[in-house]
Amino acid sequence: MQKMLIGVLGGLILTGGIIPAEAVIRAMMIDGQNNHDWKKTTPAMKKILESCGLFQVDVLTSPPEGASMESFSPQFSDYQVVVTNYNGESWPEKTRQAFADYIRNGGGLVVVHAADNPFPEWAEYNEMIGLGGWGGRDEKSGPYVRWRDGKVVFDNSPGPGGSHGPQHEIQVEIRSATHPVTAGLPSKWLHATDEIYNRLRGPAKNMTVLATALTPPDKGGTGEHEPMLLAVDYGKGRVFHTVLGHEVKGMECVGFIFTLQRGAEWAATGKVTLKEVPEDFPGEDLVRTRPLE
Ligand code: ZN
Numbered sequence: 001m002q003k004m005l006i007g008v009l010g011g012l013i014l015t016g017g018i019i020p021a022e023a024v025i026r027a028m029m030i031d032g033q034n035n036h037d038w039k040k041t042t043p044a045m046k047k048i049l050e051s052c053g054l055f056q057v058d059v060l061t062s063p064p065e066g067a068s069m070e071s072f073s074p075q076f077s078d079y080q081v082v083v084t085n086y087n088g089e090s091w092p093e094k095t096r097q098a099f100a101d102y103i104r105n106g107g108g109l110v111v112v113h114a115a116d117n118p119f120p121e122w123a124e125y126n127e128m129i130g131l132g133g134w135g136g137r138d139e140k141s142g143p144y145v146r147w148r149d150g151k152v153v154f155d156n157s158p159g160p161g162g163s164h165g166p167q168h169e170i171q172v173e174i175r176s177a178t179h180p181v182t183a184g185l186p187s188k189w190l191h192a193t194d195e196i197y198n199r200l201r202g203p204a205k206n207m208t209v210l211a212t213a214l215t216p217p218d219k220g221g222t223g224e225h226e227p228m229l230l231a232v233d234y235g236k237g238r239v240f241h242t243v244l245g246h247e248v249k250g251m252e253c254v255g256f257i258f259t260l261q262r263g264a265e266w267a268a269t270g271k272v273t274l275k276e277v278p279e280d281f282p283g284e285d286l287v288r289t290r291p292l293e
Helices: 038-051 093-104 123-129 254-269
Strands: 004-009 012-018 025-031 055-061 081-084 108-112 144-148 151-155 168-174 188-194 207-214 225-234 237-242
Touching (some): 093 123, 108 123, 108 254, 144 207
Parallel strands (some): 025 055
Antiparallel strands (some): 144 151, 144 225, 168 207
């Protein structure tokens, strides 16, 4: 049985898609402002989440850039997990407080790519995302975080936070074989062409580096193993952060798809029931994708 939900709440556009009967986890996806093509990436991620049968996704679109944000007051507590595809203007203070309280009290959060760019001055948000880039972030935001000699290393040297070169394929290496999001995955996968962030900085508190990639200097990288997938504990809440997903073609990578599904389930519930690695999961030197458009 399926039903369609379309509503307008408090001046905000709330669109719900097809809801599979077996969906059990309610997810809110936030978009509306982003220097990326959120009008394409939001439907792609909604499709990723709903296609595994675990999620019912509602999309909450903020007022556009330059409009008053006063009406932006999502009912976070109606959801088990918030997926942010938002990189835009500040939220009202009461919304920030409600969001921080929601996560602190056990809500889930998934942060995708440029959603780690906004709110450089919002300390709680930066603790939630673990690492962020741009917006004036620098050594005052926290360390660079790298994987060296089998462990996480904090690098407090001064410099800006956030950098990338031209898009390219990259090998992602799993760094936690025991975390529910990455358990059982092949130790390396070749990720489809994407924009690969490096030099992110942040508080990096209560943060687990789940996967890294060696970013090549000839493609705007650092020559360091930079974090690609992160898990953060914030109060009773859980945060899954993927720095991948610049546009839909990168999201079509089955490595992105499966880690987003698992990451969202873990953020929502603390567990992962999606145990079985898909047969079309990428190989160490083989990109595998599924069409999302
Ligand atoms: Zn990007």
